[in-house]
Amino acid sequence: MSLEASGREASMAEVGTRTGDGPAGTGRSPTDRIVALTACAATAVLLAAQAVSGTGTRLVLLLVFVPALLAGLGTLRQTVAASVWVTGVILVSSVLFPPPSTTGRVLTLLTVVGAETVAVLLCARRVRRERELFRMRQTAVALQRQLLRPLPALTPDVLLHGLYRPVEEDTLVGGDLYDIADTPYGTRVVIGDVQGKGLPAIGTGFAVLGAFREAAFREPALTDVALALENAVVRHNAYAAQSGETERFVTATVFCLDRTPAVQAVNCGHLTPYLLAGGGAGAVPLAPGVPLGLADLAGEVRTVQWFDLPDDGTLLLVTDGVTEAADGDGVFYPLGPRLRELRGLAADTLPAAVEEDVRRHSRGRRRDDLTVLALRRNPDGRATAPRAPQA
Secondary structure, eight states: HHHHHHHHHHHHHHHEEETTTTTSSOOOOOHHHHHHHHHHHHHHHHHHHHHHHOOSGGGGGGGGGGHHHHHSSSSSHHHHHHHHHHHHHHHHHHHSSOSSSSHHHHHHHHHHHHHHHHHHHHHHHHHHHHHHHHHHHHHHHHHHHHSOOOOSSSSSSSEEEEEESSTTTTOOOOOEEEEEEEETTTTEEEEEEEESGHHHHGGHHHHHHHHHHHHHHHOSSHHHHHHHHHHHHHHHHHHHTTTTTTOEEEEEEEEEEOSSSSSEEEEEBOOOOOOEEEEEEEEEOOOOOBBTTTTHHHTTOOOEEEEETTTTEEEEEEOOHHHBBOOTOOOOOOOOHHHHHHHOOOOTTHHHHHHHHHHHHHHHOOOSSEEEEEEOOOTTOOOOOOOOOOO
């Protein structure tokens, strides 16, 4: 099995774990055996207590709490079965331990039947809502698979490890974006962050990723790839303005790597990457650019910048969910100094280590989507075809 296929299966497994996939899609319920044993045990205990009490107290009526509990935890079938059982037990009990009057017996039975009916209806409503939520999360899973490439990802040039955590824990997608493409011009990688966070930013992110997946293969020059992303954001903002939605900009950096030591980069206002190599860790000196969607306002022409990535080096790419994670005093996470302590980690463990370090710094409080990518050269990579020259 290839590394990329393995990463895809791992990603799917993680999604399945988060969504609670199961045959019914409604999470875990107690087994029928446990429900039956619990109902029988509760019945025996209460009947025995009532028999030895020597009073007129109707302890068996406490059995109505069994269907009530199952309404919040069990299946609809279990709740109905427990309700029938409890109603039958109380009916028999009313014969063995009759209340003072016939009217009292009738009122007791009507109250029990009413309570069990309410429990069954509440259970049915809960199961229906859980199934609707399951379908919605399955839709989110499918959307995530279209938006975000499973990691790790392998090309003849690089191996990309990483993780993505949306700020809204009950969603699978948000405002961060990334992708990698093995093109005739080398391996091209994009990382970006849409203005805003969470679900409202998905549309803009999808527009950028769609443009990247086309332009990365079509455009020889990396600046033209960035221009295609710029145009995609401008068009998306035009549609957003027509529909009354918020116009957004996107910070992003596009990279291109091949079998040569040099890396090309076009920075569109995104955070600087960090290079971990030779026992050290430092920021790559990329000049800041204009975010996607704002080029016309700034009147700036984007240019390609170059830096070297050695064979033993790791390029760390992050979004501001890392750098703007604050502690209780409002101090942002010091990525540069912390990387000097994490620099000895392998590329496959570095993203998780950074995430855990950020979590400790912010005491688990996150205010933005978080993406951490660790890119290193593929030492065993072989280009399957000659690469076209870049303009």
